[in-house]
Amino acid sequence: MPRDFTPKVITANHLLEGDVVYLTADDRWTRYHAEAELITDEAHAAIRLLDAERQVDTIVGAYLADAKDGLTGPEPTHFREVFRTRGPSNYAHGKQVEL
C-alpha cells in the first residue's frame, strides 16, 4: 500500500555560499525554514520540485524534506533537517549565529 503523503518543504544548498535554503510559496529562496512553503499535496510537491530543480544557477541539490506546521511556520521533523536549520553542534557557526 502506498504510504500516506506527509507534508514537505523544498530545500537545497545555495550555489555560491553553499548554505541551506528553502523554497517559498512566492518562488524565493529563503534561509529561514519557517518561511518555506509547506506542501501538503503530492502532485503539487512534484511540480514544485521540478520548479526548484530548474534554478540551477541559484541552488544545488534540491529535495523534499519532511516538515510539519508550527507556530510561526513550517518546522522540520527529522533531526537531520533540524541540524540543517542550525549548523554544527561543536561550534557556534552557521545559521545558529548568522540568522
Place this chain on the structure above:
Amino acid sequence: MYRYSEFDRDFLAERNRQFRAQVERRIAGSLTEDEFKPLRLMNGLYLQLHAYMLRVAIPYGTLNGAQMRQLAYLAETWDKGYGHFTTRQNIQYNWPRLRDVPDMLDALAEVELHAIQTSGNTIRNVTADHFAGASADEVADPRPVAELLRQWSTDHPEFQFMPRKFKIAITGAPNDRAVTAAHDIGLRIVERDGAIGYQVLVGGGLGRTPMIGKVLAEFIPADDLLPYLEATVALWNVIGRRDNKYKARIKILVHEFGLENLKAEVEKEFALRKPLYAGGKDVALLDEIKTHFAAPEFETAPTDAYDVFYATDPVFRSWADTNLSEHRAEGYAIVTISLKKQGDTPGDATADQMRVMADLAERYGHDELRISHEQNVILPHVHKRHLPQIHAELRAAGLATANIGLISDIIACPGMDYCALATARSIPVAQEIATRFEELKLEHEVGPLKIKISGCINACGHHHVGHIGILGLDRAGVENYQITLGGDGTEDAVIGTRTGPGFAYDEIVGAIETIVRTYLGLRESAEETFLQAYRRVGIDPFKAALYPETKTRAA
C-alpha cells in the same frame, strides 16, 4: 622532503587554471551541477550539510613549516579560522565559498600542495606511517615510494574512471601504524636476504563490508613494484564490478573471484606490463626522489635539560610518557602533539595553533611535521634537550594534552555536524566521552584504549578497527549508536564484534563507561590492556554488563 620539479609546478598551475574557468562557467550558468560536480570532486570540493568543503591532500602526511603556515593562512582568510585533520592524512576546510576556492587552490600551489584526487573514483592520496623516517623500528622510509606512487597515480590516464575510489597505504616498519590492512592495497616494506622489497596486501577496507587485506604477494622486489601495482589496479579496473557501487571495491573482487585466481591473473598482467618498464625510468625516478628524503643531520648533544625536567616536573613527565615515541637517532624523540584536548573536536586545529606547530618544527624539528591518521600532528625529529621548551610552548597554545593512545585520543569523523551522508553525529559523542573520563580521572588508570567513531556505515572514523568502535545510525528518525569491541588496526588487524542492540544518543556515553568499568573490574593487573583483556575473556562479560535485562530474561 620532496620539492616540485618544473613539470609538477606547470601541471598544477594548469589544473588550477582549468578549475578556475570551470567555477566561472558554473557561476555564469553555462555548466549545470551535473556537469560541474565531477569536475569539482576531482579537485577536492564537496558540498556538505551547511557549506562547501575543500579537502586538501597532505601527501603521506608530510608537511614543512611553510606549508603548515599556509594551511593556517587559508583557514583564516577563507574559512572560519580552523581546519580539520582527517584519518586520510588530509585537511578539510568546512566553510569555503565557491568563488573563493580557486584562490585557495592557488595559495596551496604556492607551497606545493593541492586537492587533486582527494575525491572521485581515482587513486586517492597515498597514506603512510606518520613516524616514517624517524621511528626506531623502521626497515626503510616509505615516503619516497609513496611520492613515486603519487606521481604515477596523479592524472594516470588509465585510472581516472575506475569502478570506485582506490586507497593505498604504505608502512616501512613491522609495527603497522598506517592501518595498511584496511586499504585496497597495503604495502609493507620488508627485507629479504639484504634486499628491500614489498609485501602486498589486497582487498582490505572498512565501510559497509569490512574486510582485512589478504597477502597478494609476499615479496615484490623493489624494481618490480610499479608494474606490479599497475597490473593489479588495471585488472580490477577491467574486471571489477561496476553494476553496484557498494560492490565496486577490489575487496569484493577478492571475495568473489578468489585470492588465488586474482594472484594468477595479476601475474599474467604483470608479465605484459613489465616490459613497458624495461628502461628502468621508474627506478631512476625513485632514486632521484630518495635524495629529497635524506635524513636530517642529527646532532649529538647532552640530554640533561630533558632529564632534569623529567625527574622534577610531573606535568612534563606525564606528557613525555604518553606523547613521546622512540626515535632511531640517539638523543632524539618523536613528539606527538595531541589535537584531542578533552571536550574539543578531534582533529581540529586553529590557525594560531597551526602557526605554533609550524614554528616549533622550524626552530626545533628540522622543519618537519606529520599528520597522523589518528588526527594528531607529529614533530618527527626533536632533540630531547628542546623538549621542555616545546612542551611549554605547546601548553601555552592549548596543545599539550597528555593523552596519546588513551581513551580521549578518539578518532571521530565529521558525522552529522558536517557530512551530508551522515546518519548520526559523531563529534559530540567523542567530546562527551573524553570529558566524562577526564572528570572521572580514570584516563591514565585505564591505559591504552582506542575509541573510533563513525557517523554512518561508510566508516570514515575506522570504527571497525577501534578497540571500542561506535557507529552512529538513524533508527526510525532517532540517533542510535552501535558498539563493536576488539577491533585492531595494527599488523594484527581484526574487525571488531558487535555487542548487540545500539544505544540512544543520551545513553551511549554511559554505555562506554560501563564497558570501561567492566574492563577495570576484570583485568588481571594494571598491565593488562583493554585489548588484551578482551582477547582473554571475550565479549560475554561486556554484553552482560551492557544488557543486564537480557540476561535476566534468559535465566
